[in-house]
Amino acid sequence: MGTAEDAAKDGAVLLSPTVDTVTYSDGGTEEVNGFDVPVPAIDTGFDLAIIGEKGIWYDHKVSVTNPEKKN
Numbered sequence: 001m002g003t004a005e006d007a008a009k010d011g012a013v014l015l016s017p018t019v020d021t022v023t024y025s026d027g028g029t030e031e032v033n034g035f036d037v038p039v040p041a042i043d044t045g046f047d048l049a050i051i052g053e054k055g056i057w058y059d060h061k062v063s064v065t066n067p068e069k070k071n
Contacts, residue, residue: 004057007049039064
């Protein structure tokens with residue numbers, strides 16, 4: 001959570017990945033890394049830094065709209 005600058009600082013708190021299984025429309029499945037991102041408010045943008053394959057942090061502005069409860 002936060003900007004790329006925040007994430008690159010010593011002592012930054014980073015989200016650990018979960019291993020999730022994705023099922024595609026053709027029936028194929030794949031294990032992927034997922035992240036449980038805490039959402040501070042619905043319909044409000046927040047900063048989320050994401051690290052790329054080459055170890056570079058990138059800034060993203062994320063918002064969640066129209067969420068659905070998981071059954």
